[in-house]
Amino acid sequence: MNSEQRKACILSIGNELLSGRTVDTNAAHIARRLRTIDVPVVSVYGIADDEPAIRRALGLAMTEADIVVLTGGLGPTDDDLTRRAMAGFMGVDLVLREELLGKLQRFFERRGFEMPVRNASQAHVPQGAAAIENPVGTAPGIRAQVDGKLLFALPGVPREMEHMLEAAVLPELRQFASGQALIVRRLRCFGAGESKIAELIGEAMRRGRNPLVNCTAHAGIVTLEIVATAAERGRAEDLAAGEERSLRASLGDLIYGTGDQTLAEVVGESLARMGKTIAVAESCTGGLLAKLITDVPGSSRYFTCGWITYSNEAKSREMEVPPEMIDEYGAVSEPVARAMAEGVRRRALADYAVGITGIAGPGGGTEPKPVGLVYIAVGSQNGTDVSRQVFAFDRSSVRLRAAQTAINMLRMKMMR
Amino acid sequence: MNSEQRKACILSIGNELLSGRTVDTNAAHIARRLRTIDVPVVSVYGIADDEPAIRRALGLAMTEADIVVLTGGLGPTDDDLTRRAMAGFMGVDLVLREELLGKLQRFFERRGFEMPVRNASQAHVPQGAAAIENPVGTAPGIRAQVDGKLLFALPGVPREMEHMLEAAVLPELRQFASGQALIVRRLRCFGAGESKIAELIGEAMRRGRNPLVNCTAHAGIVTLEIVATAAERGRAEDLAAGEERSLRASLGDLIYGTGDQTLAEVVGESLARMGKTIAVAESCTGGLLAKLITDVPGSSRYFTCGWITYSNEAKSREMEVPPEMIDEYGAVSEPVARAMAEGVRRRALADYAVGITGIAGPGGGTEPKPVGLVYIAVGSQNGTDVSRQVFAFDRSSVRLRAAQTAINMLRMKMMR
Numbered sequence: 001m002n003s004e005q006r007k008a009c010i011l012s013i014g015n016e017l018l019s020g021r022t023v024d025t026n027a028a029h030i031a032r033r034l035r036t037i038d039v040p041v042v043s044v045y046g047i048a049d050d051e052p053a054i055r056r057a058l059g060l061a062m063t064e065a066d067i068v069v070l071t072g073g074l075g076p077t078d079d080d081l082t083r084r085a086m087a088g089f090m091g092v093d094l095v096l097r098e099e100l101l102g103k104l105q106r107f108f109e110r111r112g113f114e115m116p117v118r119n120a121s122q123a124h125v126p127q128g129a130a131a132i133e134n135p136v137g138t139a140p141g142i143r144a145q146v147d148g149k150l151l152f153a154l155p156g157v158p159r160e161m162e163h164m165l166e167a168a169v170l171p172e173l174r175q176f177a178s179g180q181a182l183i184v185r186r187l188r189c190f191g192a193g194e195s196k197i198a199e200l201i202g203e204a205m206r207r208g209r210n211p212l213v214n215c216t217a218h219a220g221i222v223t224l225e226i227v228a229t230a231a232e233r234g235r236a237e238d239l240a241a242g243e244e245r246s247l248r249a250s251l252g253d254l255i256y257g258t259g260d261q262t263l264a265e266v267v268g269e270s271l272a273r274m275g276k277t278i279a280v281a282e283s284c285t286g287g288l289l290a291k292l293i294t295d296v297p298g299s300s301r302y303f304t305c306g307w308i309t310y311s312n313e314a315k316s317r318e319m320e321v322p323p324e325m326i327d328e329y330g331a332v333s334e335p336v337a338r339a340m341a342e343g344v345r346r347r348a349l350a351d352y353a354v355g356i357t358g359i360a361g362p363g364g365g366t367e368p369k370p371v372g373l374v375y376i377a378v379g380s381q382n383g384t385d386v387s388r389q390v391f392a393f394d395r396s397s398v399r400l401r402a403a404q405t406a407i408n409m410l411r412m413k414m415m416r
Numbered sequence: 417m418n419s420e421q422r423k424a425c426i427l428s429i430g431n432e433l434l435s436g437r438t439v440d441t442n443a444a445h446i447a448r449r450l451r452t453i454d455v456p457v458v459s460v461y462g463i464a465d466d467e468p469a470i471r472r473a474l475g476l477a478m479t480e481a482d483i484v485v486l487t488g489g490l491g492p493t494d495d496d497l498t499r500r501a502m503a504g505f506m507g508v509d510l511v512l513r514e515e516l517l518g519k520l521q522r523f524f525e526r527r528g529f530e531m532p533v534r535n536a537s538q539a540h541v542p543q544g545a546a547a548i549e550n551p552v553g554t555a556p557g558i559r560a561q562v563d564g565k566l567l568f569a570l571p572g573v574p575r576e577m578e579h580m581l582e583a584a585v586l587p588e589l590r591q592f593a594s595g596q597a598l599i600v601r602r603l604r605c606f607g608a609g610e611s612k613i614a615e616l617i618g619e620a621m622r623r624g625r626n627p628l629v630n631c632t633a634h635a636g637i638v639t640l641e642i643v644a645t646a647a648e649r650g651r652a653e654d655l656a657a658g659e660e661r662s663l664r665a666s667l668g669d670l671i672y673g674t675g676d677q678t679l680a681e682v683v684g685e686s687l688a689r690m691g692k693t694i695a696v697a698e699s700c701t702g703g704l705l706a707k708l709i710t711d712v713p714g715s716s717r718y719f720t721c722g723w724i725t726y727s728n729e730a731k732s733r734e735m736e737v738p739p740e741m742i743d744e745y746g747a748v749s750e751p752v753a754r755a756m757a758e759g760v761r762r763r764a765l766a767d768y769a770v771g772i773t774g775i776a777g778p779g780g781g782t783e784p785k786p787v788g789l790v791y792i793a794v795g796s797q798n799g800t801d802v803s804r805q806v807f808a809f810d811r812s813s814v815r816l817r818a819a820q821t822a823i824n825m826l827r828m829k830m831m832r
Contacts, residue, residue, distance in 0.1 A: 010462075018457040020448030021632055025439050027462065032436030041434040043469065044462030046426075046443065053459065060476065184435075195492045195532040205493060214465075215493050216432045217573075225435070280724075286710025287703035290724045294702025297778055297811060305730035308696075308706045308722035310715075314764070318721065348730070362713055392527050394552065395713055397575070 005229075006176060008034050009065035010044045011057050013072035013082050014156055017046045026071045026161055033165060037174050038182040039067060049073060054085035058151075066149050067173060069165075072156030074139035076119040082153050083142065087126035090146055094124040100131055100140055107138055132168045136160050141168070150176060181233040183240040187247060188257045189222040190408050197222050201250050204243070211243040219397075220404050221263075256411060263407040264292045264299075270414050271302035271352070278410070279348030280306040281319050281340040283331065284358035284374060289403040305348045309340065319343030319355070330369065332357050334386050337375035341386075345379050352413070353379045354406045358389075360398045374402040378409045385413065422589075424450050425481035426460045427473050429488035429498050430572055433462045442487045442577055449581060452600045453590050454645075455483060465489060470501035474567075482565050483589060485581075488572030490555035492535040498569050499558065503542035506562055510540040516547055516556055523554055548584045552576050557584070597649040599656040603663060604673045605638040606824050613638050617666050620659070627659040635813070636820050637679075672827060679823040680708045680715075686830050687718035687768070694826070695764030696722045697735050697756040699747065700774035700790060705819040721764045725756065735759030735771070746785065748773050750802050753791035757802075761795050768829070769795045770822045774805075776814045790818040794825045801829065 010030050016022040024046055031041040042064050047057045054073070061068045073082030087094045100123035108115040122139050125131050132141030132152070137160040142153040152169050154161045189197055194217040198205055201224070204213040211228035224247060228239035248255060257266045271278055282289050290306035293299055307318050312331050315321040321339040329335050340355025358374025365371035372391040377384050387409060391401045426446055432438040440462055447457040458480050463473045470489070477484045489498030503510045517539035524531040538555050541547050548557030548568070553576040558569040568585050570577045605613060610633040614621055617640070620629045627644035640663060644655035664671060673682045687694060698705050706722035709715055723734050728747050731737040737755040745751050756771025774790025781787035788807040793800050803825060807817045 012460075017444070018447055018460060019451055020444040020446070020457075021630065023439060023441050023444040024460075028433070028436040028439040030436070031434055035435055041436075042464060043473070044428075044434060044440075046460030046462075048458060057459075195534050198493045198534060199532055214431050216430070216438070217491075218438075223437075225431075225437075282703075285707075286715070286719075287698075287706030287722055287724070290703030291701075291707050294724070294726065295812065299702070300726055303702075303724075304727040305734065306703055306724035306726070308703070308710070308719075308724075310710065310722070311720040314721035390527065392523075394575070396711065 005182075006039055006066040006173075007042045007064070008039050008067040008069060009061035010041055011054070011061060011068065011070040012044065012046045012156075013049065013054060013070060014046075015049045017072075018048050026156065026158060029158070029162060030069055030071070030165060033170060034067075034069075034173070035182070035184060037170060039173060040182070049081055051081045051085045051088065054081060055089045058085065058089045062146070062149055067176070068149070068151045069169065070151070070153040071161050074122065074141070074153060074155045076116065076122055076138070080121075083121070083124055083126070086129070086142060086144065086151065086153060090126050090128070090144060092127035095127050096120075096124055097131060098123075100125070103140075104138055132164050134160055134164060135167075136163050143168070143172075181230055181236040183226075183228045183233070183236040185226045185228075185240050185244055186259055187224045187226070187244065187251075187255050188259075188261055189224065189251060189254045190220060190256050190263060190404065191254050192222070193217065194222050197224070197251065197254065200254075201247055204247065204250075211239050213243065213247070220401050253412065253415070256408065262292075262295070263404055263411065264296050267407050267411050267414070268293065268296045268299055268302060270411070272298070274414075276351035277302050277304050277348075278352045278354070279304055279344045279350035280354045280356075280406075281315075281344035282306065282308050282354075282356050283310060283315070283340070284360040285356050285399050285403045285406075286310065286360075288399050289354065289356060289406055292403050292407065304350060307344060307347075315340065315357075319347070332359055332369055332373060332375065334375050334388065337377040338379075338384050338386050341377035341379040341384050351380060352410060354410065355379075356402055356406055358398070358402055360395045360402075362395055372398050374398065374405075376402065376406045376409060378406065378413050380413060382413075382416075385409065422455055422482040423458045423480070424455050424483040424485060425477035426457055427470070427477060427484060427486040428460065428462045428572075429465065429470060429486060430463075431465045433488075434464050442572065442574060445574070445578060446485055446487070446581060449586060450485075450589070451643075452598070453586060454598045455589060465497055467497045467501045467504065470497060471505045474501065474505045478562065478565055484565070484567045485585065486567070486569040487577050490538065490557070490569060490571045492532065492538055492554070496537075499537070499540055499542070502545070502558060502560065502567065502569060506542050506544070506560060508543035511543050512536075512540055513547060514539075516541070519556075520554055548580050550576055550580060551583075552579050559584070559588075597646055597652045599642075599644045599649070599652040601642045601644075601656050601660055602675055603640045603642070603660065603667075603671050604675075604677055605640065605667060605670045606636060606672050606679060606820065607670050608638070609633070610638055613640070613667065613670065616670075617663055620663065620666075627655050629659065629663070636817050669828065669831070672824070678708070678711070679820055679827065681712050683823050683827050683830070684709065684712045684715055684718060686827070688714070690830070692767035692830075693718050693720050693764075694768045694770070695720055695760045695766035696770045696772075696822075697731075697760035698722065698724050698770075698772050699726060699731070699756070700776040701772050701815050701819045701822075702726065702776075704815050705770065705772060705822055708819050708823065720766060723760060723763075731756065731773075735763070748775055748785055748789060748791065750791050750804065753793040754795075754800050754802050757793035757795040757800050767796060768826060770826065771795075772818055772822055774814070774818055776811045776818075778811055788814050790814065790821075792818060792822045792825060794822065794829050796829060798832075801825065 345353030361371035761769030777787035
């Protein structure tokens with residue numbers, strides 16, 4: 001990271017964030033938007049509705065960053081203290097702005113009310129600071145410059161905050177945050193854990209390198225984020241593209257997509273492009289596989305029908321799995337998974353078909369067939385492949401991994 | 417707030433939190449759980465994967481709080497720096513714990529892998545600190561005492577963090593954070609929004625009252641949390657029980673359960689107790705209804721089979737919905753939902769049956785049939801009820817509300 005680059009700190013104000021009653025989605029939104037204009041966020045503070053605490057956090061933020069974005073605490077009630085804390089921090093008084101008062105009064109008039117007395121507090125800003133217009137609510141924002149650094153205070157209501165961020169904050173910061181260009185690309189991987197992938201890409205994740213490669217894992221998906229910085233945008237783009245090529249060479253098929261793509265989106269796109277259909281027969285995943293496939297808008301183009309054959313009787317009646325097969329091998333077995341996939345492909349007249357049977361737990365495991373054992377069959381006109389997996393997780397994760405693995409097997413089968 | 421009271425600070429570690437890619441739900445979860453044992457959170461810091469930044473944040477947190485809970489940065493990759501930052505902050509070395517290394521090796525062995533070399537870093541803890549067992553993942557946590565204050569480092573993976581919080585952190589803090597006895601009870605409601613419920617229970621939510629009633633809403637479920645405090649545990653329990661009786665009198669059937677119960681758990685218990693079975697036919701929910709029902713361990717006792725009849729052809733072929741009916745009323749209509757429920761009940765020989773058809777969006781809406789329109793039919797030997805709903809949400813929320821409403825209709829039908 002270039003030392004010339006402007007950095008930001010986000011302060012989220014409000015007791016509700018500290019009681020756990022509300023999850024702070026504002027900070028993530030602001031961070032995401034600041035990234036698009038090359039401003040990295042170096043820290044996020046969640047602070048109580050407490051004037052000294054807000055002042056302390058402001059002081060700290062100013063030592064860490066060149067830009068501070070506060071959200072929350074601009075309402076009309078007694079526990080909304082951001083305005084006073086800012087003035088205190090700046091060592092100035094709060095002053096009443098007549099034009100803001102007029103706007104507030106008109107806001108209430110348009111709705112057929114008289115302005116409550118306490119809303120007048122929202123027409124005050126620290127001396128020397130500017131107000132940021134709030135066209136969708138009552139609380140104006142505040143913009144101040146202190147020691148060459150920029151402070152923005154926005155309301156905590158996401159819709160109001162987002163609106164003001166786009167209309168006032170980002171345009172000014174695009175100017176202010178000169179310096180380096182920053183390009184971010186993401187590659188999404190499935191089929192190996194975080195440490196295996198780190199091993200495969202070796203030196204790419206070394207700290208202090210440019211491009212930098214960050215690695216995160218969530219629910220079986222490993223995301224590699226390439227962050228390239230350079231004086232010029234084109235150069236940063238070249239760096240990122242070179243890094244992407246090298247990661248692709250190391251990881252091959254483990255990379256299934258880019259950005260925020262899900263496995264179901266990638267496979268759905270292929271099915272739609274090829275004009276093929278898919279049907280599924282699930283046991284232990286209990287509908288989750290179909291749910292993931294139909295999470296994708298427009299999935300009705302390729303997904304026609306699914307079965308959740310939970311009982312043995314349903315497997316035989318619906319998927320024509322011979323009862324003798326279940327007796328001989330058990331419902332959780334390679335032949336039953338295969339018979340389910342083949343049965344559903346025939347039954348739904350689909351191009352591709354999946355059959356899943358397994359033990360999601362917590363009960364039902366035995367020595368030869370432990371909790372987490374899942375057989376996944378994927379069939380097409382070129383035959384049916386069955387994979388045996390043991391997922392050492394809890395019930396919901398066993399189900400999720402099984403469904404994801406099925407979609408990934410489908411992806412691999414479609415590439416052949 | 418008692419000045420003797422122990423306070424906590426939460427540090428969330430990870431670049432993904434600062435890039436806006438991930439919303440920090442861990443902090444809210446921890447804050448909520450700490451509240452149940454009377455430990456207020458005074459601040460939440462989101463910090464980069466950067467050793468000096470983590471050390472600085474630790475220093476700050478120790479000035480503000482008596483308890484510091486860190487999450488994240490305990491993984492095996494180079495950008496997981498919490499362990500090193502803690503040791504640096506404490507001025508000690510990281511030491512290898514043989515017993516942790518053995519556990520890690522066994523974790524991988526059970527899955528049929530050899531432990532990747534870099535996972536050995538997870539067997540290190542700062543000298544003088546203790547490890548916190550992680551029965552659901554690889555990263556052990558760390559517990560350290562510094563200047564009479566308590567530090568806990570937990571993994572960032574929510575499932576692992578939550579498990580270790582309950583098993584190790586909260587029990588110790590209950591001792592550490594002395595003071596008044598505090599009883600928390602939760603009532604779970606479905607079928608009315610937060611403001612409607614607030615209206616029905618009136619004065620119960622007034623601040624400063626004991627018992628205090630907090631109200632939160634998430635994904636259609638409204639949770640009322642009764643917090644009663646008293647010098648003695650028995651007295652606090654009496655207060656909470658009295659409040660619960662009064663809320664139940666005001667809310668009646670809107671309360672479906674207690675604690676963390678889901679609608680599917682409550683309905684599943686009733687089905688199992690009565691020895692009845694259920695089958696479902698889904699269109700717009702695409703498997704989500706079956707998934708919610710089978711999320712419950714042991715659901716195979718009452719759930720036998722489900723269909724996702726996504727295409728019109730599948731509705732006719734599988735559920736015997738007459739093609740002329742679809743032509744006349746459309747696939748999203750009262751008669752089709754009814755025919756799906758009746759078809760699936762016949763087909764699966766089930767006691768109860770659900771049929772769902774609707775428009776989840778984002779496309780496919782028309783003036784008379786907007787996005788969010790869903791027909792839900794619930795049938796039993798006493799006939800089939802159909803409800804028409806319009807959910808004004810995005811695709812995934814329309815699907816979730818439709819599935820939840822179906823389960824709630826089932827609950828109401830079973831009570832009659």
